[in-house]
Every structure is written in structure tokens, then in C-alpha cells.
Amino acid sequence: MKSNLQELVKELNGMVSSGQLVDAAEKFYAPNVKTIEYDGSVTEGKPATMKKLVDFVASIQTVKKIELLRSVADGNVSFSEYILDLDMKDGSNVYLHEIIRALWEDGKVVEERYFKS
Template sequence: MQKLVSEMDNMVLRGEIPQAVAKFFSNSAHTKDVDGSETATKEEAIQKLTGFVGAIAKVNEISLLNSSVGQDVSMSEFRFHFQMEDGSEINWHEVIRRKWKDGQVIDETYFQN
């Protein structure tokens, strides 16, 4: 599983976030964001993240600070800093917890500091 987590994290580092979801999520994957919003399918997650990425005007930073892999769970700690099209700025320190089954993400939850 370490190889899958590394590959997915590297796609995120390159800003290929919707593509990583398309490649690694199961069709019925669930996500939960910090604000409580949720998606119930891979397609919903792709649509949500495609909209988010499309609203980024400039990527100032995407850094992977740490990752950990357990039996069926991984944790990846990122720093994201974006300038958005609407003029706002996003500066997140985020931990992404992923639950895996049969080589696919079945649940992804985001935690921010």
C-alpha cells in the first residue's frame, strides 16, 4: 500500500488532485471536508475537486510534510497555499486520512489546523 499512497501523494503534489481521485478512489468512495460537506461517490468528489482546482489562480505551494501508512489507513500531511480567482487566499495545513480497500480509497477525510 505504501507505493499506492506515494503515487497518490505525488499526484497531489503536482496539482493533479481530481486525476488522483479518478485513479485511486472506488466508485462508492465517501469524502468528508472540514466544513462538514460530504461526497458519496467518486464522480461527486471529482466534480467538487475539479471546481476547486479550476478556481485557483496561482499555486504558491503544495508540500507533503509527512505520511504514514497502516494496514488499511494512510495519513498524509500537506501544506497548501493558493491564490484564488476571486482574489482570496487559501493557506491550509491539512491532514488527509484515507481508508483503503483492495487498493482503492473508500473513505477520505480532511483535517485542518
């Protein structure tokens, strides 16, 4: 397994940028992962986190853009800034400019916090 955090983050961001959101989460989330949304709501554990992600991805009609703007990794933390432009099956559009802060342990993400820009 790769131990260099910068390599892991590059691989994760590459998967996300190419639309492989679920595969990236499956590969990189630790069993005890916790995600924290913009509003402070928390999802704990990989099964609950994966279900939430799978449900979100299933609600997407068209991915117009997933663009990584920049990323940095240091110690056990990484930050990735993205633009996402998604047409949803309900007819709405989701446009996000977000920063994802990830905490890593043993090559896996144990916590992600999402910030809207």
C-alpha cells in the same frame, strides 16, 4: 496493480504534490468514495466527489505551494499532512495546513476525511 499500501500512498502523494489533484483522484478514488470535510459535510460517490474537486481546481488562479510534510500508511489507512498555498481566481488566498486520513480497499480510496491543523 500494486498491492502494497505504502507504494500506493507514495504514488498518490507524488501526484498531489506535483499539482495533479484531479488525475490522482481519478486514479485512486473508488466508485463508492466518500469525502468528509472539516465541517462534517459529506460528498458520496465518485461522480459527485470528482465534480467538487474539478470545480475547486478550476477556481485556483495560482498554486504557490503544495508540500507534503509527512505520510504514514498502516493496514488499510493512510495519513498525509500537507501545506497548500493557493491564490484563487476571486482574489482570495487559501492557505491550508491539513491532514488527510484515507481508508483503502482493494487499492482504492473509499473514504477521505480532512482535518485542519
